[in-house]
Amino acid sequence: MMSSDQIVRELLENVATIALVGASKKPQRASYRVMAYLQQCGYKVIPVNPMLAGERLHGEVVKATLAEVETPIDMVDIFRNSDVAGESVDEAIAIGAKAVWLQLGVIDHQAEERAMKDGLTVVMDRCPKIDIPALAIKTPA
Secondary structure, eight states: OOOHHHHHHHHHHHOOEEEEETOOSOTTSHHHHHHHHHHHTTOEEEEEOTTTTTSEETTEEOBSSGGGOOSOOSEEEEOSOHHHHHHHHHHHHHHTOSEEEEOTTOOOHHHHHHHHHTTOEEEESOOHHHHHHHTTOOOOO
């Protein structure tokens, strides 16, 4: 069985397109900074937030839902509270995403089970902005 670091490395070295659920236009929010960092690393990041739908964030048009994203999504990065994160995991399953990443402090074991049952890779309670430099992960850029 692979360790969590191995799963994270394989995931981040093989994804290209990330949908970021809970995107914020507030620079003090982690989702704002993580989206910018992932773009700098060479990933295509599509922001998702119904309150900002149609606006531009870091050069990308914000979508209201994952279902509105026109391109195939490799990974869904979820910045939502644990009690509602499962909804985003279920949307990720429905659109055929390959993986879901629940950010630091976001934990939902039932959603994790549903995603794994449908063949998705699941990372929970971690942050790619921390893991990429810490694990010296090779990114697209």
